[in-house]
Every structure is written in C-alpha cells, then in structure tokens.
Amino acid sequence: MNILKLSFLAFFFCLSNNLFATIDPSIQLKETSENVLNILYSNSQDTEKEIIEYLSKEYNLDIIIRRTLGRNWNKIEEGHRAKIVKLIKQLVLLAYLDGMSGKSKPEIEFSNTRYISSKRAEVPTTLYIDNKPIVLVYRLGLVQGKWEILDIVIENISIVITYRKQFDAFFTNNSSKDLVKKLETLLTDENLDQSLPL
C-alpha cells in the first residue's frame, strides 16, 4: 500500500514538473520586472546589489553572461572565469537598468508570449519611460524545466549580440587578465562618461 502511495506521489510530482515548463513565462517576468522597478525606485542605499541578489534568486543569470561570451569562454583562463562572470553581470545589469531608468517609475505593458519552439519563447514588452515607449523583448529558453532569460533585446538591439561582438574584438589582441582589468575600470570609474578619448 505504501509503495502504491509513493508511486502516485512520484507520478504527480513528475506531472507538476512538466506542467511547470508549460506555464507562461511572462507571468514570472511580470512579477520580477515589477519587483526590480520597486527596488530601483526605492530609496535603498545599494540598489544595484539588491537587484542582482533578487534577480539571481529568480533567474540563473550565468546563462545570459555565458551567452555574451560565446566562443570566447574557452579563451578565458580558468582562474579568471568566476570573476569575469561576476563583473560582466554587474555591467550588463548596469546597461539594463540604465535602459529602464527614467525620471518617474516606468510603466510596463506585456504582450502575448510568442513560442518559437518548445524550448524557446519571446515575451515582448513596452516600457513607457517618461511617456516615451521603448520596446523590450525578453528571449527565454527552457533550461532544466525552468524558463531562463537567454537575451534581452532593447529597441532591436540584443544585449547578447552587442556584448559578444565586443568580446570577439577584445580577445583578438587581449587576454582574460586584460578583460578583468578593463571591467574593473569600467565599473569603478565614475567619471567614465566624461573622460576624454583624445
């Protein structure tokens, strides 16, 4: 009798696992985006850290970072990999949050999820930042039965492609040690946007 009960339990657990994969990924995205905006527009001291911690709980951010590096992953020394992933995560988040910031808290409109295949989906959204509409598409993939963010496309510009092109160019003349140095400079230099290139 106990075996029968256990079998039914296992069967329903298995069923729920497969059902989870069929849940519309936009539901989780909606909740996550709302919470990210709430943190962003709160008066918190360390918004960036809080958002990274929150997003890491909701999604496996290493996936999008690994995708930005693409084939360059093999060019990175093993000792530098964890640090580079951490630094790029901060940089990508900076780009993402910069795109979401406005004078007032943006409104997000979610359109219907487009299923590209059984393991790929796109969630188109429109962000109204200071009343200006910005089209933002989340590209998602089913990884280990869970929808994970593979790419974010802001106004037709893919974060993954844009960063991957930069890494391709960077690794033609530089090493992973140089990348660590470059990323650290980018993330610490507060006056970077005012620095003179000439």
Place this chain on the structure above:
Amino acid sequence: MKTLINHSHYKKFILSTMLLFSSGIFADNFNLDYEFSEEENWSDDTAVNSDPLESINRLVYQFNDFFYIRIFDPITNVYVNHTPKSVRNSFKNFFVNLKYPIRFISNAFQAKIKESYYESLKFGINSTVGILGINTPSDKFSFLNGIPDEDLGQVFASWGIPEGPFIMVPILGPSTLRDLPARIIAREINFIDVNSDNWDTVESEWIALLNTAEILSMNEEILPRYKSVRKASIDPYTALRSAYLQQRSQEIAK
C-alpha cells in the same frame, strides 16, 4: 486491494513513473553548459559585420566622441534645461512632420501604397489642424500611429542593393555604404536644407536657425542613448557598430 494489483503491475507502474520522472528532470541536461546549437540560437547571432575600414572608422569615432561629449552634450543640456518640455516637443513634432517627403517617397518606391496614403493623411492633418506640425492631432487616429519610419536606405535594400562596408561618418555617426548616399539624398529633399548659395539672404538665416534647432531636437533624443551605450561598453566603437547594424537590419526586415 492486493487482489486487484499484482506484483508485476506494481513494478511496471513504478518503472514507468520513474521513467517519466527522469525524463522531466534530465530533458535539458545537454543545456547545462548553456551552449545551444546555431538553429536554436536566434539566427542573427551569427551575423558578420563587414568593416574593412575599421582603422579609419575608429579614428573618426574618436573625433565624433570628442565632439558629441565635449560640444554637443553641453549645448544640448543648456537647451533641455532652459526650454520647457512642451516647446521641445513642439520642435520635435515640427521637424518630424517636415520629413514627410522622404517617408512618402520611401514608401512609394517600395510599393507600400497604404503606408504612403497614411503618411500623406498624417501630414495633411498635422500641418493644418496641428498648425504646421507643431501639434499631432493625428495621434487620435489609431491607424495613423505606428506607421514604420521608412527611409531611402530601406528602399535601396528592398531593391537588392547590398549593405556594403560599415562607415563611421564625421559628425553624422554610424552608416554603411548603402545608407550614406540615402542620407545625402534625404538631406537634399529636406524642406529646410541649407543651400550655400543663399547664405547672404535673410531667409537663409532663418534656415540656419531651424537647422540648429533640428540638431538640438535630434540630440535630445540620441545623446542619452549614445552615452548609455558608451558607459556600459568594453569597446564602445564595436558596440555602436553592432547596435547600428542590428537596428538597421530589423528596420529593413519589417
């Protein structure tokens, strides 16, 4: 109960349950290292950016960057901080409306008759009811919203002219061999183009003033985006090139 289900049925049931259970858990195991096949990636991931003029382009980029950050940005900040938003919006609407001939011709050359008609209708409403395009009463008509902005570069692409190499144009910024002539022609079609022969006349002073206002109005939109790309880039030149080419390819595909 024992009489209904015998031992072999138990075994089969447990086996099939475990099989189903394991299929759910391990179905995506091949994705653990996040490497997806090219078909499963979105196709544009593999696009190659043709840039044989890269060394020259990078020099032009440095010049442009200096110009944008050191000259355009402070002037634009003064404009934004000292001009009410309603006035800035009116300027923007006015200049967008003036570009109607380019949008009309570009739609017509691509045989987009409906879009050409809608553009004309929009121009007619905004130029009259909207007082020279300063206001946009056409927004009240849903079918007149969201008409894609067509340009001559898209026309050339639809005619099968290849994109050609990427070109960084002084002051104007990123372009391609196909888009650059399109931009020059568009400038000639522009209502408020400055003709160097007329610099001495009073009219040309107004035209120059309008041109300056147009540049300020454009910069208000473009510069914040440029600065945010620049701030979060490992290689801002490559980021700008990739962003421009991605955006153009999507505009052309529509």
